[in-house]
Amino acid sequence: xxxxxxxxxxxxxxxxxxxxxxxxxxxxxxxxxxxxxxxxxxxxxxxxxxxxxxxxxxxxxxxxxxxxxxxxxxxxxxxxxxxxxxxxxxxxxxxxxxxxxxxxxxxxxxxxxxxxx
Numbered sequence: 019x020x021x022x023x024x025x026x027x028x029x030x031x032x033x034x035x036x037x038x039x040x041x042x043x044x045x046x047x048x049x050x051x052x053x054x055x056x057x058x059x060x061x062x063x064x065x066x067x068x069x070x071x072x073x074x075x076x077x078x079x080x081x082x083x084x085x086x087x088x089x090x091x092x093x094x095x096x097x098x099x100x101x102x103x104x105x106x107x108x109x110x111x112x113x114x115x116x117x118x119x120x121x122x123x124x125x126x127x128x129x130x131x132x133x134x135x
Contacts, residue, residue, distance in 0.1 A: 039086065040093035042073050043110070054107040063107070065129045066114035070121070073113075082116040089113060 043051075048067045052060035073085045082088065092113075096106040118126045 038090065038094065039074075040090040042071070043067070045071075048110070051103065051107040051110055054104045055111060059108075059111055062130060063111045063114060065126050066111070066118050069124055069126050069129075070114055070117040073117075078120055080116070080120060083113060083120060 045067070048064060052063050055063060073083075073089050079085065092101070092106075092109050095101050096109075101109065118124055
């Protein structure tokens, strides 16, 4: 029982019953934060977001893209002033790139190959 209790507690908290959940970013949020990245990275962030915008998509996620254990704590750290805008934008790029890498059928790679406008 002692070994199962932490797993049960983690399950209860991770299902949104105890841990606060960060809001899903909007396109306006992404556009604002992309300004803190170099142009090529800003473009990549926008493409990844366009195709993987639902951070709470339950179909798949890993330890790199868990919205509850990775995204939300980082979001609240940013909101509390623990991350600069530049660091938050870099986190978002890594997060959405990881979401892209988890999905088999994705057009991000094709879009990234296209010349930027």
